[in-house]
Amino acid sequence: MPDMYADFKEQPGDDPDDVLFNTLYGVRTIQLNRPKKYNALNGSMIRKIIPRLKEYQKSALASIIIIGGAGPKAFCAGGDVSQLAKDIAENGETGQATSKSYFGLEYKLDHLIATYPKPYIAYLDGITMGGGVGLSVHAPIRIATENTNFAMPETGIGFFPDVGGSFFLPRLEGFLGTYLALTSESLKGVQALYAGVATHYIDSSVLSNLTARLAELVFKDYDNLHTRLRIIDRTIEEFNTGLPHNEPPHLAGNLRLAIDYCFHYDTVEQIVSALEKERDSPKSPSQIKEWAKKTLEKLGEKSPTSLKVTLRQMRLGARWNTAEAFNREYHIAAKFMRHPDFVNGVSARLIHKPATKARWEPDTLEGVSNDDVENFFRIDEGEESLDLLTHGLDYDRNPFERDLGLPREEHVEEVVKAKALGRRRIIETMVEAKEGKIGVKEQVEEVLGRRAGIDGEGKVVWKS
Structure with a gap:
């Protein structure tokens, strides 16, 4: 009988201390321990984490899993793509095969997290990019701090937003995902909460106390995963230290409307054209003009191939469930390993010191044909599928988001349309429904300001 964990056995050269595991009553902690490398994820770390997660899954004593990063700067700055690019540059097809194998391991771990049957909590304390996003964003509970710096920077290195970015x-909300994917725009601190990347926000100074408090929780045997997560949710709110002073949602109001308008198109050329109109229109507010100008400059620095593949990925991924998302990304990643932009991009941005301007092939959007893009999504005959570690737990939409995250636009719309209430009462109703959760008031105010109006009787009405 084949050993399904053969890929996860220690290999020569693996650092025995690049991941640290600890036990505190019912809590099991996973600490990424490469602080000098910003905890960049490599194969050695993946080969340690997967068997431990499977072990914790079977253990009746393991109730909660918490993952975090060592050092003050990063949770995890991404996968160790510099080494992959060097391997491809030096070893050609052999290096491409090694890189594909790495991504297969990484996606198996990310999918395991996405379908994990026990409470899994990620502390996004510090830089959280690329591979670090895969380790965290699929968790039902994701805690941002004042140090959080979230981004998916792949289009700038000739790659695409993988690690489940398709999902x-x-x-x-709206077209925020498309905007973040194409531009590599970062979300800092509490902005990760408002955008829906994080489910909670607390100060980093209380994370250790939170871990100790979570270790005190005792669940009943009949408590299902949803029940346990709700108990954890209320426990996290005990450590609410308030929102940062004078820091409302950034991607809000007119800027959010501009993002949804410009990035709803299905071709990069149309997105660029919409941004140019916003930049040049005398009717555009100065804030939007400046945003459009900077966004165009950012897109101009990215790999044209990456931009077009990523936009197509965003549209197709909206229909993929978790298993299909990781499986399709596995094949897309293999195609990128054979494309010159990956090695060129990583070398220019991450290997050369100081960073240089990448040389893209082709270097214009016009040079990337529709067939070039579709080729990334074709699964070649005989190409194997990703052998995922869990089955039967996949979903089309995160089953915990409504309970644990901030209210989404659709939830605000439901309340507005179901109840003829004034603005203040709408906000109070939704804050009460979330038991006073931090950020709800600010989120609902932003949505109402952008999507609702007031009728002649002072009642809130939803704008179609």
């Missing part, structure tokens, strides 16, 4: 980015 979670299209499911962010």
